[in-house]
Amino acid sequence: FAARQISQSVFGAVQRRTFSATASNATKVAVLGAAGGIGQPLSLLLKLNPRVTELALYDIKGAPGVAADISHINTKSTVKGYEPSGAGIKECLTGAEIVLIPAGVPRKPGMTRDDLFNTNASIVRDLAKAAADACPEANILVIANPVNSTVPITAEVFKSKGVYNPKRLFGVTTLDVVRASRFISQLKSTDPATENITVVGGHSGATIVPLLSQAGYTLEGAERDEYIKRVQFGGDEVVQAKGGAGSATLSMAMAGARFAESLLKAAQGQSGVVEPTYVDSPLYKDQGVTYFASQVELGPNGVEKIHPVGKVSEFEQGLLDVCLKDLKSNIEKGEKWVKENM
Numbered sequence: 001f002a003a004r005q006i007s008q009s010v011f012g013a014v015q016r017r018t019f020s021a022t023a024s025n026a027t028k029v030a031v032l033g034a035a036g037g038i039g040q041p042l043s044l045l046l047k048l049n050p051r052v053t054e055l056a057l058y059d060i061k062g063a064p065g066v067a068a069d070i071s072h073i074n075t076k077s078t079v080k081g082y083e084p085s086g087a088g089i090k091e092c093l094t095g096a097e098i099v100l101i102p103a104g105v106p107r108k109p110g111m112t113r114d115d116l117f118n119t120n121a122s123i124v125r126d127l128a129k130a131a132a133d134a135c136p137e138a139n140i141l142v143i144a145n146p147v148n149s150t151v152p153i154t155a156e157v158f159k160s161k162g163v164y165n166p167k168r169l170f171g172v173t174t175l176d177v178v179r180a181s182r183f184i185s186q187l188k189s190t191d192p193a194t195e196n197i198t199v200v201g202g203h204s205g206a207t208i209v210p211l212l213s214q215a216g217y218t219l220e221g222a223e224r225d226e227y228i229k230r231v232q233f234g235g236d237e238v239v240q241a242k243g244g245a246g247s248a249t250l251s252m253a254m255a256g257a258r259f260a261e262s263l264l265k266a267a268q269g270q271s272g273v274v275e276p277t278y279v280d281s282p283l284y285k286d287q288g289v290t291y292f293a294s295q296v297e298l299g300p301n302g303v304e305k306i307h308p309v310g311k312v313s314e315f316e317q318g319l320l321d322v323c324l325k326d327l328k329s330n331i332e333k334g335e336k337w338v339k340e341n342m
């Protein structure tokens, strides 16, 4: 039995979709780090998403409370919270189609994302091990920073267990696209909802490369430099404004929910779903850069097609050259660490 319905997506767009009221449409989504600054609003947005039928929330503390609260929202999905004790992470992950990982410590003023490496590397490694055991075929969406290194760490864990599928591992860089689109709309007085600036590279500082030329925009001089800096270091604005109480959480939750929604749309048969994301990529492998964010077409098997970077201006090529150098060392750092600390 199939029916057509018009639904309002959590991001405002009214969309027409076909759905089938069968068990095959059951979609379990797990959030690891669900009681945190990102985890809570992300879980809330996922509860509002009609494509999600089961929401499994795990944290080292507080997830049952978040789950109880969210479970009262009058949408159909079921919600359950998990802690390390009891059923724990294994039950949380079993059967999950999508696993979002916002677990880890956020930045404080003056810190770079790489400063988080020592703490977050082991958190992501352990969660990746649990996912590789319990749901090896799930789509793994890594939010925990530094994404440039935590994605290679996750890949190595999956490889060590013989279950690595490069089409199912994603570093979530959507927030960079959201920021790049919002900031250009402020400069050009356009509707931010219809802007979609391609951002390639990685997810920290100089590795974040917005490609304005591909949207038909040119900025010059100080305006251009300020725009690029704002996109690359936009996270710092939030870290400073929060004065030690964390980094972007609400905008990140929106970005993470948008990426999950895109994956679900693609999994449920919609074609032409494209999101920039940091994946195991052939684009710059010849230069030793094994992971790279570019426009990726999503499909039922995860990564369907990795689009090339395309035409860039001379200025953007300069940004890309710096990005590739940094990215290579971020990737090598993650791979080296996890091989020594598996």
Ligand code: NAI
Pocket (backbone or CB within 6 Å): 032, 033, 034, 035, 036, 037, 038, 039, 058, 059, 060, 061, 102, 103, 104, 105, 106, 107, 116, 120, 123, 126, 127, 142, 143, 144, 145, 146, 147, 172, 173, 174, 175, 176, 203, 246, 247, 248, 249, 252
């Ligand atoms: P937070 O400190 O508010 O929340 C983190 C949560 O993770 C806490 O509830 C904590 O109990 C939990 N946690 C810690 N270790 C865990 C483990 N082993 N298993 C399960 N849960 C665990 O931090 P926030 O603000 O939510 O940020 C989380 C991460 O997301 C940080 O690494 C941050 O840098 C990153 N981030 C990524 C962005 C992106 O664009 N990819 C944007 C903003 C933040």
